[in-house]
Structures are given as C-alpha cells and as structure tokens.
Amino acid sequence: MRRLGQVVTICLGISFISFVLLHLTGDPVTVMLPLDAPEEEIALFRHKMGFDRPILVQYLTFLKNAARGDFGTSLFLERPATSLVLERFPASLLLVSCGFSVAMMIAIPLGIISALKNHTFIDNLCTSVAVMGQAMPLFWFALMMMIVFCIWLGWLPVSGYGTWKHLILPSVSMGVWMAPQTMRLTRSGMLDILSQDYVRTARAKGLSRRKVVVKHAFRNALIPVVTLVGMQFGFLVGAAVVTEMVFSWPGVASLLLNAIRTYDFPVVQASLVMLALFIISVNWAVDVIVTIIDPRIRDKRR
C-alpha cells in the first residue's frame, strides 16, 4: 500500500515536470509556432491547444487526458502521440534487454572470479579495467567500435535496425557501459558472503568449493546486484538514449530526441510519462524478485 502511494506521487511528479516544461519559456505558443506566424493563427492555435485557459485548469485537463492515455496529436506527424510512442517501444525494449544480458554475461563471471582470486593479479586486472570502463564515455566507445568494426573491418552495419547484425554493436556498447559497476558490486557481495559463517559451515560439512560457490554464495551475492539494477534502471534507460542516438536505433529515445528538437510537445510529454511508468514498473518488479530470492525479506513480510 505504501508502495502504491509512492508510485502515484512519482507519476504525478513526472507528469508535472513534463507539463511545466512546456511553460518554462513563458508562452508555449512562441516555441511551437514559427516566428512569422500571423496574429490570428496564433490566437486560433492558442485556443485550440487550450493555452488561453488558467494554468491550473490546463494541468488538470492534461492529467485527465493523460490518465486515459491521451496526450494529444503530434504537431508534425498528425497522429496520436501515444501510439507513436507505443510502436517505438519494442525496439527500445529489445535494446535494453540485450544490453542488460551482455552486461550480466561480462560482469557476473568476472565479479565472481575476482572475488575468489582476491588480491591476485587477476583481481587487480579486473578491478582496474572496471575503473577504466567506468570512466569511458558511452557514446565515444560506441563511435570507436563503429570505426573499428564497421569502417575498418567492415563486419557490421554502421546503423539501422532489423537483423541480428544491427543489434550487436548497440547492445555491446550498453553492456560494456553497465558491466563495470555490476562487476564491482558482484565482487564485493561475493567477498562479503564468502566470509560468512554459513559458507564456512558448508565448507566444513565437506561440500566441494564449487558447490559452495554456486549454491550458497552466488545466490546471496545476487541480491545486492538485483537491487542495484532495479535502482539504476533509470540510468540504463538514459544509456539507451545515448546508444539509440549514436546508432540511429528507432526506439522511444530517438523519437523523444527528435520531438525535443522540433518542439513537438505532445510527443515529448507522452514519451516522458510513459518512460517513467515503464521505469517505475521495472523497479516494482525488481522489488518482487528480491523478495523471492531473499528468504530473509520474504519471511519478514509474512
């Protein structure tokens, strides 16, 4: 129940931000119409969009329509903003989930290895590479990979959407961006857990090292990682913006970016609010997952 209240506050907040955005410059009409628009056209447009009404009324109407999934029509494409955003969603979802998988495939094995080989050469190497990876700007890394794999080697297409070949570079860039932090967290989580009593008990019981690591330690080390992923999901979406931009990936983020550039406010608002809803639902799902894999929290809730 508390959680639901939080979700409602967050939704209201995001809708408020995206609404206020329009009024930041004072008069939204001047931003949306060309400078040399005739006087009567401005007045007509203002009336059509409802800008001549009090601001509170405007916000409430906006909220009422938004709750029904109606953000108005795109100013340029003459189509409902909601459906424009919705048809871009699958592409973004594909990118985010592939990037996420790549990150996990890099981060979790490396994190476990460097925890098991704590303070050895391998551990130091992994940790330094992780620090370097964190300092690397995502869009520069993407550009560099483009130069090497698309232009010099000619193995992969530069940009676009469709085949699995198009998917490789964007998801690898996102994965490499996300991996360092996840790796460091997996490492510290594993180190923490390997020194716990129950791990020692399991070893003393005569279980093999491999079995202890996989069954006892790994499962528990995953908990902080999953929590972090939930908390950081917003940043993952932020990284998707960057990646979509560099690779001309036809997702929500590139739609949003174009809409921002052309001052297509219905689309901007629709995509901001819907992205926020998406992020919130993922956070929620992660909370549920954590309670499932962590019996301590599960028992407390009962």
Place this chain on the structure above:
Amino acid sequence: MNSKRRISFQLYRTLHILWKLRMGTLGSLIVVFACCVAIFASFIAPHNPYEGEITKRLMPPFWIEGGTKDHILGTDQVGRDLLTRIIFGSRVSLVVGFASVLISVTIGVFLGLISGYYGSIVDWIISSIVNIMLTFPFVLLALAVIAVVGPSFQNMLVVLGLTSWPFYTRVVRAEVLKWKELDFVEAARAMGMKSNRILFSQIFPNILNSVLVLSSLQVARFIILEAFLSFLGLGVQPPTPSWGGMLGDARVYMLTSWWLATFPGLAIFVATFGISLMGDGIRDFFDPHLRYQFLSSNLERG
C-alpha cells in the same frame, strides 16, 4: 626527538600514505595536469583554436602519410589544429564539471541537512521530490529542459546543477539521520545550543567526507554529460572548442578521418579516469579501516 628527525618522519609518513594510495595519487596528478593545461591553454597551444587554413583541412596525425609535425594530431574539417582545440576544450569540460558540482552540492547538501534533521512534513516533501528525480533518468530531463530554454553554456551549467542535487540530498540525509542520534549532539542540545547551530557546527563537519567523495565522482559524470550534450549540439555552442562538440562534428567525417573522433574522446576518457581515481583515493583516505592501516603500519615502522 629532534626537529630534523621529526621532519624526516613527517616526510616518510606522507610518502608512505601517498604510496599506499598510489592510484589516487596518479589520479590527482592527472587532475592537476588537466587543470594546468586548462589554465595555461593560450601559452602551450601551438595554434589558434578558432582560425584554421581551409587548404589544410582534414590532415591526419603526423605519423601517418600526409601529416606534418606542425599539426601533431592533424586538423579538423575547417583546417583547425586538433591538439590546440583539445587543449582549449579542457577549459569547458573542467569549468562545467566543477561549477555544476558546486551548484548541486549547495542545493543538495542544504536540503539533505534540513530533511534529515527536522524530519516530519519537510522530510516527506523533500524525500518525495528526491525519489521522483532519482527514478527518472535525468539525462532526459536535462535534454528536455535545455531544448526548451535554448542551448548555451550558462543554461547547461544551471540545468546540470539543478537536475542532479538529489544524489547529495539522499546521501546527506542518511548521514544526518545517523549522526543526530549520537551523544555529542545530545550534549550540545543539553547545553542549550540552537538547532541550526547544532546542524551546521556539530553535524555538518562530520558529513563533509561523504560529500567530498561523492563530489569527485560527480565531477567525472558531469564532464561526460557535458560532452554528451555538446555532442548532440545542446551544450556549448560552436565555435567554442569543447570535447563533446568536436566528437559531434567528427561523426560526419568518421568514414575518412578517424582521428577527429578518437583524440577528443581520449581526452574525456583520461580526464574522467583521473578524477575517478582521485575520488577512490579520497574515499580510501577517509575510510576509518584503511586509515587505521596507514597509521598502524607507520607506528610499527616509525
């Protein structure tokens, strides 16, 4: 102990700590170097960053055929020296990095102190705002706001500062909650000290370490964000040289001139890497466990 021995002991101690924190020392050296480059840019740069010779456009670095020693890293699309522009670009990056941190520290720490110390309704309001802003990818927020108010150097500073203070508020609030229960705060209150004074003279100094560590990591993030905004054309406007803007220009010439995209990105990478290392070093230095190690090993040997 005579004074000469004491000095050599101090020297030994300092060197010892520097060696223990060698990665942090390396990072600090990189940061100092970058600051020097930014300050003395007009003395060390070989050419004028704004004027180029169009006949010498897109020249490669000197070790490749067609390049000359006069333009070590080559020239860009209008024949300006790349190295010179990278040297001058450090000014924008560092100023944006440090100035936006200053803005967000001021707001974030202040709200965090109030929210943690006074609790109740103030805390509820501030925490809700923080939750909303942390759920939402603030890259998007920054993009949208800048697009509406118009891209410029000052706007970017303000927007970066105004959208990232919640990180500080969350950390500071948690710290205040921890410190305000302790005996010395209780004692100050018993002595009749006013709330404001307790907050600023008793609690605030204790949380400075966390703020410092977070800030150093934030500077790195801001530099990358500034680069990304300028890359999209929403940040520093041409012809002012900035690393992100140079990368943005380079996209068009990527097929033929790889150096245009490589070196500015390398500059961003080195700067953020140095700052991250410095931040890790500061954190280790303030970590009580690690500091105990420094001191105890000193006592054993000295």
